[in-house]
Amino acid sequence: MGNGFFSSLLIAGAIQGFAFNIFTISKQKKVSKVILYLNLTVFFLSLNNLQAWLIDKGYSVQNYFIQQFEVAWYLLLFPMFHMFLLHYLKVKNRGNRVLPFFLSVFVIELIVRSAFIIHSYFFTDNFDQSFIQVYERVEEVFNAVIGIGIITKSAYLVFQQKELYTFITDYDDIYWIKIFLKLGGLVLMFWVFAIFINNITGKNWAYLPLRLGTSVLLYWIGYQGFFRYRIVKDRISLRNHLIKEGHEKSSILERKKSPLTKHEKDFDKIHNYISDKQRFLDPKLTMNTLADELKMSPSHFSKIINGHSSSNFSDYINSFRVEQAKKLLSDNHFGNYTIASIGLECGFNSKSTFYSAFKKMTSITPTEFRKVN
Missing domain, CATH: 1.20.1070 (Rhopdopsin 7-helix transmembrane proteins)
Known part of the structure; x- marks a missing residue:
């Protein structure tokens, strides 16, 4: 040559x-x-x-x-x-x-x-x-x-x-x-x-x-x-x-002793459905999809989420994903698994989105979290 x-x-x-x-x-x-x-x-x-x-x-x-x-x-x-x-x-x-x-x-x-x-x-x-x-x-x-x-x-x-x-x-x-x-x-x-x-x-x-x-x-x-x-x-x-273990119900939602209002009951229904069915693991999940599955109108669904979760729909769903990721990152059984694979399997559609949401909710990156847990 x-x-x-x-x-x-x-x-x-x-x-x-x-x-x-x-x-x-x-x-x-x-x-x-x-x-x-x-x-x-x-x-x-x-x-x-x-x-x-x-x-x-x-x-x-x-x-x-x-x-x-x-x-x-x-x-x-x-x-x-x-x-x-x-x-x-x-x-x-x-x-x-x-x-x-x-x-x-x-x-x-x-x-x-x-x-x-x-x-x-x-x-x-x-x-x-x-x-x-x-x-x-x-x-x-x-x-x-x-x-x-x-x-x-x-x-x-x-x-x-x-x-x-x-x-x-x-x-x-x-x-x-x-x-x-x-x-x-x-x-x-x-x-x-x-x-x-x-x-x-x-x-x-x-x-x-x-x-x-x-x-x-x-x-x-x-x-x-x-x-x-x-x-x-x-x-x-x-x-x-995740399929074998099932997702444990989140402890974020504290129930009131007093009778629940209709909106509180609806939020309870939404929260439990997302948790029990592990819907947050779906990276393509949208508000309209969930509203349709729960037989609610998108506007009513949005109003319930915004009024009772103290965040928008995206952050609300990401809170489930971050909690699941934290469990996996702190489990020694998954110590050799890549952080990217954990984020993707918890429902995030990219590594960058996972890092951004995780740091927003925990103030540290997934890498830093794994090191201290």
């Missing part, structure tokens, strides 16, 4: 990828299939970058066979990503043939390449490499075709078959996966362009955008995949805990 910047990107991406593998595997007591396939995706992409960097720098050995033995590591990242996607989305009975197919192709290509290298070494004059060069071009075109095929299959699953992964959408909007697939599509276009230019002109400069794109993808899929999965896993566990 002859470009220091792109060469530095390659080796930096490879090193970071291997570091990611070591970090994520060492942090897991039991490696799930999601983490396994995510790490394999990053690993093969890192291997491909490392190999490209070594070739670019001219590092080689004297052995003729090894000099010519360029491995298509990138081929394996396609099925690994697809398997990661299936397990992350919890899509069952899909893609069982994808991994065996790609592994078979990978092994066959290694054998065929080895045969051409042996032929070049023993049966040609002056180690003629023309057959190897032709094979490399054919191999790359074939790999691009099946690679585009599996990425298209993955994109179709994410964008068109949402009914297959309804479970995971309760915990993750998978927006980051959609961005990755769009970026991946762009990188594949770079690849097709590079193959075309290389076959026409024999020049490798067209691979520069591809190298940049793969480095970006490596960062994106690695860190987004790992931390998103951790949040999702925490949220699933938290939700199971």
Whole structure:
């Protein structure tokens, strides 16, 4: 490639990828299939970058066979990503043939390449490499075709078959996966362009955008995949805990000994309904939705909340969420869970909203609260 910047990107991406593998595997007591396939995706992409960097720098050995033995590591990242996607989305009975197919192709290509290298070494004059060069071009075109095929299959699953992964959408909007697939599509276009230019002109400069794109993808899929999965896993566990335990009725509401007025009875009804049904855990909850569920008019509902809770509807609902978050943050059983996952599972729609509401009601951040409890 002859470009220091792109060469530095390659080796930096490879090193970071291997570091990611070591970090994520060492942090897991039991490696799930999601983490396994995510790490394999990053690993093969890192291997491909490392190999490209070594070739670019001219590092080689004297052995003729090894000099010519360029491995298509990138081929394996396609099925690994697809398997990661299936397990992350919890899509069952899909893609069982994808991994065996790609592994078979990978092994066959290694054998065929080895045969051409042996032929070049023993049966040609002056180690003629023309057959190897032709094979490399054919191999790359074939790999691009099946690679585009599996990425298209993955994109179709994410964008068109949402009914297959309804479970995971309760915990993750998978927006980051959609961005990755769009970026991946762009990188594949770079690849097709590079193959075309290389076959026409024999020049490798067209691979520069591809190298940049793969480095970006490596960062994106690695860190987004790992931390998103951790949040999702925490949220699933938290939700199971909340469903099993049930929400204890809040002690904020003190009942009067004197007879309750109609408005007080209505507020009591609203308060108990939200508490008993854990409606505050729904991040999409609105005043109109609750009013409709309780057979009240929105105006009457609003008047009751504003008159008896000493706050508006948003703050009133957030008070339930903050109380639930405080319980989870002070429970040692959930000490390793991310604060973001706790906030999201308590009904907040983002980490920033959770932090803002928590500090407003407690005067400290969730992080500070966890440290002192």
